[in-house]
Amino acid sequence: MNKVTVIVPIYNVEQYVRTCFDSLLKQTFEDFVVYAVNDGSPANEQSIIDEYVAKYPNKFVGIQKENGGYGSVLEMAISKCETPYFIICDPDDYLADDALEHLVDLAELSEADITIGAKYFIYSDGTDKDYDAAYNTAFTKLKVNTVYNSGTNEYNDLFYIDPSPHSKLYKKEVAKKIKFLHKVGYTDNLLFYISLLTASKVIYTDKACAYYLVDRAGNTMTDIRPKALDAHIEVFKTIVDQAQSLNPCDMFYYRMFESYKFILYQTPRMMGTKTEYKEKLDHLYEFVEKLIPHRSQIQPIYKKNAKGGFLEKYRDMQLLKSSSSKKTYAIIEEKMIQNFKEK
Incomplete structure (x- = not known):
């Protein structure tokens, strides 16, 4: 066998x-x-x-x-x-x-x-x-x-x-x-x-x-098409959904939040127009929404591990707070769109 x-x-x-x-x-x-x-x-x-x-x-x-x-x-x-x-x-x-x-x-x-x-x-x-x-x-x-x-x-x-x-x-x-x-x-x-x-x-x-x-054209490390960004977001939304029945640990949710941040920082590489870019950033917020209920699990590990400055840390915690999340993300999105260069 x-x-x-x-x-x-x-x-x-x-x-x-x-x-x-x-x-x-x-x-x-x-x-x-x-x-x-x-x-x-x-x-x-x-x-x-x-x-x-x-x-x-x-x-x-x-x-x-x-x-x-x-x-x-x-x-x-x-x-x-x-x-x-x-x-x-x-x-x-x-x-x-x-x-x-x-x-x-x-x-x-x-x-x-x-x-x-x-x-x-x-x-x-x-x-x-x-x-x-x-x-x-x-x-x-x-x-x-x-x-x-x-x-x-x-x-x-x-x-x-x-x-x-x-x-x-x-x-x-x-x-x-x-x-x-x-x-x-x-x-x-x-x-x-x-x-x-x-x-x-x-x-x-x-x-x-x-x-x-790692550098073959077309693999996930090098793919910067809008479709690839959508795929990345959908997969992580699905991971959070399927994890619900498995009693995930706090570290899981922290790593999911770090995955959101990784995707966010990769988005400026995307090929496309500013209109397409806004659509993808709107899509990414759907992933953030799935993490908001787990803020209390993410926050302690985030505070221990975060290496950014005060403003970044404050913004991230506001993003995970239901009362301020949409407003905070709108500010992030506006800045990202302003700095995006169409390709």
Whole structure:
């Protein structure tokens, strides 16, 4: 029996697919199967998928579907998954040769629901790789090869982990009830945060198990279209909605507020007109509204961690106060629009 399903979501990444597939064939761990999911790609990946399925029928399963976006791929693949664990390997990225062996060994020894590793950033121009611990080291220091138990103060530190799918081995059980959005990006955030709220045990390793191509045109790190901004907002609104039945900790809501601020500070990069920009800022406030009822949970952690000046801190707390939120956001929005440069 295979232990791991490697999910490879494929859309318009023809030039990268072979490198990804070959990295999987080099794995020192053998008990895995690859779900190569063609999400209605207009490129020629299907012929490559067919080639690997024909050569390695015990390793590769080719799946073709109509285009539905990243979340639809995860939804389909997780529902079809027949192994206790799964991992996502985006086709423009690849795994270290011993990635699966290391992550599975840790998962089985610790009985962890999620096993998380570090990663390397790599670049399209072939420059040197950069090590990334996969969490915000400015706020915490994660213990290596140590089990984090849900409900403890130490578990809160895991919310500083980068939610990207790289180097994350999931038990299928923690993700099978997630309702994924279709036709949008950023759904890896939904997978991580809801799984983290569902998990009982998590373990972290500082070994870099994945290589992440960060500057490919069109990925979520570089996509500045209005549609991409809408997707980012919708995913985080959905995360808050789906978390309600999982009794989220205070740290979860604090991290959601920090996610709002991250999106806000990214909005000036958007391509478009000032009219479109205002529409997206109005949309972003819908996310803020979902956080207002949790002000009392966010505020203590915010006060401890906030690094901005007095005015920023005051504004943020006024934003989360129901009586002053809309007025405060209107001031923020007006300033952002004034400074926005149409592209």
